[in-house]
Every structure is written in structure tokens, then in C-alpha cells.
Amino acid sequence: MTTRNLTCATTAGLGRAVRALAREHALDPEVRGRLVLSAAEAAGAALRAGGQVGLEWAYDPDDGLLTVVLRTPGDMGPAVTELPMAPEVVTEDEVVWRLPAGPYVAGAAEDAPGEEALAAEELRAVVAAADALTAEHRRLKDELEETNSGVLALYVQLDERDKQLRTAHGQTLRELEDALRPPLIEADGLELAVHYEPAGTDAPTGGDLYDWFVLPDGTVHITIVDALGHGVTSTRSALNVTHAVRTLALEGHRLQSIVARTDEILHPFDRAVMATVLLARIHPATGELWLANGSHPPALLLRRDGTARYLEARGRGIGFPLPGSETPLTERLAPGDLLLLYTDGLTESRRDPIEGESRLIEAAHKHLQSPIEEVPGAIAEDMHTVILHPDDTLALAVRLTGQ
Structure with a gap:
């Protein structure tokens, strides 16, 4: 070199x-x-x-x-x-x-060649390179515009497809929810309505379920279940509980024995199930009410005159140590009285169950005279103005008409 x-x-x-x-x-x-x-x-x-x-x-x-x-x-x-x-x-x-x-x-x-000729040659080369870059830039810009146009068209197609999928998904979720809901029962002298709201929009169901049916003697039986967890897995556990309770109730088992017996039945098949349970029986003709509880929030009774009281029945839930309920709590409803059965998602959305129970009484007073089909949803809306702890929510309202 x-x-x-x-x-x-x-x-x-x-x-x-x-x-x-x-x-x-x-x-x-x-x-x-x-x-x-x-x-x-x-x-x-x-x-x-x-x-x-x-x-x-x-x-x-x-x-x-x-x-x-x-x-x-x-x-x-x-x-x-x-x-x-x-x-x-x-x-x-x-x-x-x-x-x-x-x-x-x-x-x-x-x-x-001379300096001027060489400088001109260099200038032409630089200009040619710049022209080539300009042409390449123009080509890339055209390709980008074409790509953007295609992407926009694809985005419109995907957005339309997404709307179709959301519509189909929503329809499927509504059908699934309807399949899990027992049909509305007819009981002369009683009005019933229910509101359910899952914790997340991506899960159509959760562990909060209810069941109602009329026993052979005309008594209306209502089951409220809150299974541990969220989503479809907890739904399966809640369904197992409601099905077991329905079977035992129709077989004539005493109300106070059903919680413990349900635990015995489910334990061999679902050892992980944990659920709180509230059982209610109402005689439409007499207004007699019996409640059996398994670690569930108490029912709220709001009299027609505005007095309110939580009906505390003692017991332990499914999957808890020593599951079962004690002697049922008895009460008598009068025409116009409102009974509210619910899960803890209604009262604990602000992480303070005591404060939630106080607010629930206020909300129930506000809607005491509303049409029964509006009561559960309206109460849930009032209770969920602020949500610090999202949870599945179930509210079921019963009103004695006396007719």
C-alpha cells in the first residue's frame, strides 16, 4: 500500500x-x-x-x-x-x-477535463442523485397513499365485522343469561322482579344466581346463591347449588336442613365449591315468610309505612366449616311490604358493607312505591353511582299485594 x-x-x-x-x-x-x-x-x-x-x-x-x-x-x-x-x-x-x-x-x-467541466460533472451527478431520491420519494408516497387507502378500507371492513361480532356476541350472551334465568312464576298475591349485572363486560355470567318456583302447597320458594369467583367457572358452581336446592325443596326437605344437605350432596363432585346461600319461602295468601341463611347478606324488609329492618338469620354457607342453617327466621308480610334479597355486590361496591346497608335502606325507601319491575334495577343504579370494588350484583324484589 x-x-x-x-x-x-x-x-x-x-x-x-x-x-x-x-x-x-x-x-x-x-x-x-x-x-x-x-x-x-x-x-x-x-x-x-x-x-x-x-x-x-x-x-x-x-x-x-x-x-x-x-x-x-x-x-x-x-x-x-x-x-x-x-x-x-x-x-x-x-x-x-x-x-x-x-x-x-x-x-x-x-x-x-478542466476544473469547471469536472465541477459540472459532479453537479450533474448530485442533481441526478437528488432527482432519483425525489422520484423514489414520490413513488414511496404514492405507495403509502395506496397502502393507507387499502388500510382504511380494511379498517372499515374490520370495524363493520367487529360490530357484527359484537352484535352476535351480545345476542349469545343474552341467550345464555336467559337460559340461566328461571321463568317468571305466577303467584297470586305476590309481585316479583330481578336485576342481574356481571362484574365484567367480558363475562356474561358470574357466581350470583337465583331460582324461584312454586311448591305443591302454593308456597313460593326463592334461592339466592353467591358462589366464590367470577365468570363461567363460578356460574357452574352456583348452578350446582341451585339445582341441588330445588331438588331437595321439591322432595319436601325442611327449609333449615337444605343448606347442610346441599353441601353433603355437592362435596363429592365439587370439592372447591364455596357459596353463600339465602333461602326464602313466602305464602302468598297469608304473607308468612321463612328465611334460612348460609353466610349470606341478610334480606331487607321495608314495610309499607317506611320502617325498615334487616332480617338476620344465622347459618354457614356451602363449602364453609360446619355448613348449615339454624332454625328459620319467621316473619309475616303485609300488603305493600317490600322484601329485597340481594348479593354483596349491591352493598359492598364502596368497600364498606355497613355504609352500603345504610344506603340500601335509603334507596329502597326511594323506590318503595315504584312498579315492581323497576325496583331492583333502580336500586342497583342508585347503589352503583360510585364503584370502588366491582362485583357481580343480584337484586331480587318481592312485594305482597294481598290480592
Whole structure:
């Protein structure tokens, strides 16, 4: 590898020297033009101050690289990182370029056109490169616009498809909820209504379920279940509980024995089930009420005259230690009285069950005279103005009409 060097005192002389070495090593005119401009800018401050700069270059045939070194006595002027031809190495007094080039061609510089012709050739090369970039930019812009148009059309299609899927999904969820709801029963003297709201919109059901049916003697049986967890898994446990309770009730088992017996039945099949249970039986003709509880929030009785009382019945839920209920709590409803059965999602949305029970009495007072089908949903809406602890919510209202 042969190294050559020279000293330049003017910008024009430096430009001629760079063009000469570029011609000798067959650099592309665009690269040559960038190298001439870069050398002039890097050495400009030193040359204007009357100094001299050194130019050294060498060609390595092994890697086909031409190394050009510009040495200046002090300040290089403009930031060399912003030169038209980015250098590979920069020190306090050196700028180094390494460029792909051909081997030295003797006489190439002597046979070259004049400086003006070379500068024009370099300018044409730079303009051609700029035109090529402009054309490529225009092509990419057109492709981008076409792609964006296609993406927009695809987005519209996907949005429409998403709407269709949400509609179908919502229909499926409504059908699933309807399948889990027992049909509305008819019992002369009683009005019943229910409101259910899952904790999450992605899960149509949860562990809060209810069941109601009329026993052979005309008594209305109501089951409220709150199984541990959320989603379909807890729904399965709650369904197992309601089905077991219905079977035992229709077989004539005493109300106070059903919770414990349900635990015995389910334990071999679902050892993980844990659920609170509230059982209510109401005789429409007499207004007699019996309640059996398994670790569930108490029912709320709101008399027609506005007095309110929580009906505390003792017992332990399914899957709890020593499950079962004690002697049923008995009460007698009068025409116009409202009985509210619910799960803890109604009263614990603000993480304070005591405060929730107080607010529930206020909400029940507010809607005491409303049509029964509006009562559960309206109460739930009042209770859920602020939700700090989202949970499945079930509210079931019963009113004795006396007819």
C-alpha cells in the first residue's frame, strides 16, 4: 500500500488535489463532489486564516478502500459531523474518510477535463442523485397513499365485522343469561322482579344466581346463591347449588336442613365449591315468610309505612366449616311490604358493607312505591353511582299485594 501526500494553501488548490486523487482512483462523480465539498468545509477556517493543510491518501488493494486524511493546524470550523461526506474518524486535527475505490490509474488526473467541466460533472451527478431520491420519494408516497387507502378500507371492513361480532356476541350472551334465568312464576298475591349485572363486560355470567318456583302447597320458594369467583367457572358452581336446592325443596326437605344437605350432596363432585346461600319461602295468601341463611347478606324488609329492618338469620354457607342453617327466621308480610334479597355486590361496591346497608335502606325507601319491575334495577343504579370494588350484583324484589 503506497501512501502519498501534499500540502495545500488555498481552497482552490485543495479542491484540485482532491479531484485529482478521486480521478486517479475512479471515484464516482457524486462521491467525488461530496469529498471535494467536505474537504473544503473542513479546511476552510484554517485556509482563510492563512494556514496550510495537509492531504494524505493511500489505497489498500486487499479491501479496495481509499483512505483520505485531511490534517489541519487547529480549528476545523464547521461541525465535521455534518459534512456532505460523513467522515469515519475525527480527531482534533484530522478528518479521515475511507471510500470504496479502484486502484491507482496513472495519468488519469492529467487526462481529466478542466476544473469547471469536472465541477459540472459532479453537479450533474448530485442533481441526478437528488432527482432519483425525489422520484423514489414520490413513488414511496404514492405507495403509502395506496397502502393507507387499502388500510382504511380494511379498517372499515374490520370495524363493520367487529360490530357484527359484537352484535352476535351480545345476542349469545343474552341467550345464555336467559337460559340461566328461571321463568317468571305466577303467584297470586305476590309481585316479583330481578336485576342481574356481571362484574365484567367480558363475562356474561358470574357466581350470583337465583331460582324461584312454586311448591305443591302454593308456597313460593326463592334461592339466592353467591358462589366464590367470577365468570363461567363460578356460574357452574352456583348452578350446582341451585339445582341441588330445588331438588331437595321439591322432595319436601325442611327449609333449615337444605343448606347442610346441599353441601353433603355437592362435596363429592365439587370439592372447591364455596357459596353463600339465602333461602326464602313466602305464602302468598297469608304473607308468612321463612328465611334460612348460609353466610349470606341478610334480606331487607321495608314495610309499607317506611320502617325498615334487616332480617338476620344465622347459618354457614356451602363449602364453609360446619355448613348449615339454624332454625328459620319467621316473619309475616303485609300488603305493600317490600322484601329485597340481594348479593354483596349491591352493598359492598364502596368497600364498606355497613355504609352500603345504610344506603340500601335509603334507596329502597326511594323506590318503595315504584312498579315492581323497576325496583331492583333502580336500586342497583342508585347503589352503583360510585364503584370502588366491582362485583357481580343480584337484586331480587318481592312485594305482597294481598290480592
